[in-house]
Amino acid sequence: MYNRTETLDTPPCHSLYIPFDCQITAITELTPREKLFRLIRSDGTPLGHLPGQFIQLSLLGWGEAPLSIASSPTRAGYFELGVRRAGQLTTALHRMTVGDTVGVRGPFGRPFDLAALKGEDLLLISGGCGLAPLRSLIQYCEDRPEQFGRITILSGARSPADTLFKEELAQWEASARFACHLTVDTVTDSDCFTGNVGLITSLIPPLTPVPHRTTAVIIGPPVMYRAVIAELKSKGLGSDRIIVSLERQMRCGVGKCGHCTIEHLYCCQDGPVFRLDEIEQLRGAL
C-alpha cells in the first residue's frame, strides 16, 4: 500500500487535480464499519470549509473518493471525516494510523445556506451514515446557538450497533439546546437497547413544527428521502423549507467528470446541498 507524503516538486503546481497533504491526528472507531478521522492540513492552514461541503480524499495507489466533512468550521484547527469501510480506498484508509498522511482536494460543493437558516427552527434529520455530514451543521448550531431558533435532531440507524456518534448523540439528548430523538430499525435481545425502535419516519408524527418558521434538513440513504419528505409535508412544510444533501459518486469535485449529474445540475457544484424545490421535479434526484 502506498502511504507516502504527497508533496509537489518545485515549481509549485496549482493544478486543481493535485491534492494537498493532510495528517491524521486522531482516529475514533464509531462502529465496527465506521471510523472518524481527524485531520489537519500539513501546511497548518485551515481547510476553509462550511457545513455541508465535501472533500476528495486521495490515497496514492488507490485513487480518490468523495467524503463529506463531518465537523464544523467553528471547531478550528482540524476537520473530521466519518468514513464507512465500503471499498478498496476506504479499506486502505481504515488501515491507516495516527500520523499517517493522506491527500485532500477541496472543500467542494455548495454548503448549507447558513444565512437563510438564521432565526429558523431547525429539524435536523439523519439516517445511517447521513449523521456524519449532518454533524457538521449540528456542531455549528451548538457553537452558534444565538443564530437559530428551536433545534430538533432526529437520527435513525439500522441497529444500536450501527449507530454513529453515540456519545455525542447522548450529549445532544441531554442538552437543553436540542430536542434529540433517536430510533433504530431493529434490535436483538442482546442489544440492551431501551430507546425507540422503528423507522426514522416514526419520529415525525409527534412533532409540532411551525411551518412558516421551520426548515428541515434531511441526510440519509436514498430510500429514506421520499418517506421523510412525505411526513414533513403532512406537517405543513413546503418544498422550499426542506433541504436535502445528496450522495453521488463524484470523481472530480469540480463539475467536469460528469458522474454526479442530476439532469442539468452537477451535484458536486450545484449541490450536494439542495432545497427540495430545486430538485424534486428532476428525474433521478431522489
Add this chain to the structure above:
Amino acid sequence: MKSLTPLQLEHFLAHLAERYELRVPILLPDGTRTIGSPDDGPLALLGGAVPGKPTAAFFPQQETIFTAIHGRLSQAPPPPKPLFILGFTATDLECLRFIDRFFADGIRDDLYFRLRQGAVVAGISGYCGAKGTLLPPAAGNCDLELFLAGDTWLVIPYSGTGTELAKELPNAATPEEAELFKCSIPTVPDGGETLLQAASALLCADRVPDSFWEELGERCIACTGCNLACPTCTCFGVQDWRSSTGVERSRTWDSCQLDGFMREASGHNPLGSEALRSRRRIHHKLAADPRKWGEISCFRCGRCDAACPTGIGMMAVAADLVARFG
C-alpha cells in the same frame, strides 16, 4: 483570403512544424484516418470528418494527472510548442466551442487548457468531403480555415494568429474563389438541426414516455462507441496505476452507458438500468445541456450514428422521437 496549391500547403505545414506541434488528418497504416502527427502517417485531407473524436487533441482518451515517485508528486511539463491542429469540420468546431465553454466554466480545468491554451485551430471545408462532396464552411470558430475549391486550398483567417499566419502566404485568392467560398456558407439551418430542435422540445416538455427509453435500453449493447466518438462527451474517470517506480494518476474517458458510471459506494445507482442510461445519453445533450448552457450540445457530426452497431445514435433516436411523439 489566400490560396495554396496542394504542394504549397505541404510546405506551409512543414514551415508551421518549426513553431508548432502539428496535428493533421493522416492515414494510419491500418487505413484509419485520424488527426495525428505527420510523423505517423501521410497527410489525408480528403474524405470528410475523421471518424474519431476530434476534440481528443485537447481532451485525450487517457491523460496523466501526476506521477508520484517516493510520494513526491510531479506533473508533466507543458508541451514545448503550442499545438497547431488542422482537420476540424464546421460541426467539429461547434463541438470544440462548446467544450471550451464547458471546461472554462466555474473552476477552470487546467489539464484541458494546458493543451488548448495557445493552440492554433484550423478548420477544413470545401469539396473534400466523402467522395468529393461539400463540407460546409465554418466561417468562424477557428483561427483559420482551409477550403478546398477544385485543386486549390483557400486560406481564410479569422483570428489575429490566423491572420498573421496567412500573411506569410504569397498568393491571394481570386475573386471567383472568394465568391465560391462565400456562396458555400450555409444560410439556413439544415434538416438535422431542425430535427434535433424538435426532439429537444419534446424532451423538455416531458412528452416522451418511459416505455420509449425501455425500448432504447433493450437495443443498447453498452459498447460505449457513441460516447467514445462524440466530440462533446467529456465524462471521465480517475484512476491510479501502480508500478515498481511509483504511482500514476490519470483520467480516462468514461461512458454514461456503463452500469457502474454512477454507482455509489452505498450501492445505490441513480442510473441503474439500461433504460435510464439510454435516456441520460439523449436527454443530457437535448434537454439538460440546453437548460444549463442555453444550447443543444449535439452538433450533428454523425459520429455516434456511424459508430452505433444497433442504430440508436443521436440522429436516429431524434428522428424516432419526432416521428412517434412529435
